[in-house]
Amino acid sequence: MLNVPIQYLFIAILNGDKYHILNFFRLNIFIVTMTIWTPTLDNTRAKYKALASAIAEAIKTGSLKPGEKLPPQRRLADALNVTIGTVTRGYLEAERQGLLEARVGSGTYVKNTGKPHSGFRAPAANADAVDMMAAFAPPGPQLEMLQRAMQGLAQDHDRLARIIDYAPELGHQEHRLRFAHWLDGEPVVMAGCNFLFTQGGQHGISVSLNALCREGDAVVTDALVFPGILAAAQNRGVKVHPVEMDEQGMVPDKLAHILAYHSPKLLYLTPNHQNPTCRQMPLARREQIVALCRQHKVMILEDDVQFVARSQKPPSLQQLAPDITLYVSSFSKRFSGAMRLGFVVVPECLFDTLRLSLRASSWTGAPLPLEWFCTWFEEGEVKALDNWLAMEMQARHRLAQEYLGTFLAATDDIDSSFNLYLPLPDGWLGHEFVEKAAKAGALVRNSDEYRVGPRPPEPAIRLCLSRPANNTELVKGLAVIRRLLEEGPELREAAL
Numbered sequence: 001m002l003n004v005p006i007q008y009l010f011i012a013i014l015n016g017d018k019y020h021i022l023n024f025f026r027l028n029i030f031i032v033t034m035t036i037w038t039p040t041l042d043n044t045r046a047k048y049k050a051l052a053s054a055i056a057e058a059i060k061t062g063s064l065k066p067g068e069k070l071p072p073q074r075r076l077a078d079a080l081n082v083t084i085g086t087v088t089r090g091y092l093e094a095e096r097q098g099l100l101e102a103r104v105g106s107g108t109y110v111k112n113t114g115k116p117h118s119g120f121r122a123p124a125a126n127a128d129a130v131d132m133m134a135a136f137a138p139p140g141p142q143l144e145m146l147q148r149a150m151q152g153l154a155q156d157h158d159r160l161a162r163i164i165d166y167a168p169e170l171g172h173q174e175h176r177l178r179f180a181h182w183l184d185g186e187p188v189v190m191a192g193c194n195f196l197f198t199q200g201g202q203h204g205i206s207v208s209l210n211a212l213c214r215e216g217d218a219v220v221t222d223a224l225v226f227p228g229i230l231a232a233a234q235n236r237g238v239k240v241h242p243v244e245m246d247e248q249g250m251v252p253d254k255l256a257h258i259l260a261y262h263s264p265k266l267l268y269l270t271p272n273h274q275n276p277t278c279r280q281m282p283l284a285r286r287e288q289i290v291a292l293c294r295q296h297k298v299m300i301l302e303d304d305v306q307f308v309a310r311s312q313k314p315p316s317l318q319q320l321a322p323d324i325t326l327y328v329s330s331f332s333k334r335f336s337g338a339m340r341l342g343f344v345v346v347p348e349c350l351f352d353t354l355r356l357s358l359r360a361s362s363w364t365g366a367p368l369p370l371e372w373f374c375t376w377f378e379e380g381e382v383k384a385l386d387n388w389l390a391m392e393m394q395a396r397h398r399l400a401q402e403y404l405g406t407f408l409a410a411t412d413d414i415d416s417s418f419n420l421y422l423p424l425p426d427g428w429l430g431h432e433f434v435e436k437a438a439k440a441g442a443l444v445r446n447s448d449e450y451r452v453g454p455r456p457p458e459p460a461i462r463l464c465l466s467r468p469a470n471n472t473e474l475v476k477g478l479a480v481i482r483r484l485l486e487e488g489p490e491l492r493e494a495a496l
């Protein structure tokens, strides 16, 4: 079967057109000599089904790779000695099974599913193990705050009637005004900027990323990072380039290199209490990073969701560069995860772009949590809760120092954040430690679960000190960790 039809040759001869005569032979020879993926079909079943199974098998074994183009249907039909209709049905069947995707005008490709971040792994644990995995706010006055706010609202018929229906896209004007008062005390500059309500921090991240990036664009993150940004990037078809970190966070020289080579659209950064490494980026490092982003015309997505006492926060990146920074935060850590209330502060010139992204993902937010939050703020309860959280977390960090002090770097400033990052002594592998700890009665996370690039990080664990219900539980968990560290890793047999 010729790939360039014989009529092409006749017309070329009639016209005495040497170029097209040559071309006829060149194209046919070129295409015919190119090898194509040609499976062996199982002849006990319908041929199109056999082709779909052969495709599935080839993807499983790696002989067809994600993103690889499949042979043109006519060529595969010739190679397999079947009709073109059989190949079409086989491709359609494989497409139906989610293995292939047809791109209009381009051909059929192995679906580039990538491996979605699995969320987190849960190790096999003993039933009453102390959970120090997820960063939940420690239980304190939140429950009573919520009860009071709900009771107050339940008795205010007019207020309830005002917020029972759809809110406008940007929230009720009254809520915006009340919330703006609270924002005045936060580490953000509002001149030349605006804000949007979101349904939590993760929603803020994906609304921002979807607004600023298109499929094929790149974003830059720390080499160990909160996996929510990876999920958002993967969902948008955006590549992620990791940058090495040192004790102060992202390393400017390494960042400069990535910015120059990959021309990313966005830098995602958590300068306060980086998740998972708990690093607090000093002001000078923040300034260096902002300067690099300006030089390379890259926008910054600053994530300030994790709780840290206000007094321990240096100026935010948004305060240093409000014209190129989107600042995302939420009340999941400052109140509780059920609030699903967050916000993004955005330069005015990008406001409409973000607004469209928000509209596409949720149209509008829920007014109830906003109503509660504004009431708490006006009655001084938000400030009181912030102070309580800072004191509670400092007390918990003191306990951690007491139990794990010999394994932790010395520090003068008692941390107020939720997590503790503990590099493991020599000989430990992160996953081994996590599994042993789970069996011994403490659930913690392995640094490996936060990595972006192919290089495994130094073995370390992240302990969420805020998660145990009280100090007794926390001490129980810390004691397990200390015992394992003191025992040390099991000795491996030397390889022969």
Ligand SMILES: Cc1ncc(COP(=O)(O)O)c(C=O)c1O
Binding pocket: 135, 199, 200, 201, 202, 203, 226, 228, 270, 275, 303, 305, 306, 330, 331, 332, 333, 337, 342
């Ligand atoms: C750094 C960081 N950003 C964002 C989020 C998600 O925030 P939210 O729960 O408000 O969606 C988390 C949650 O743990 C986080 O650690």
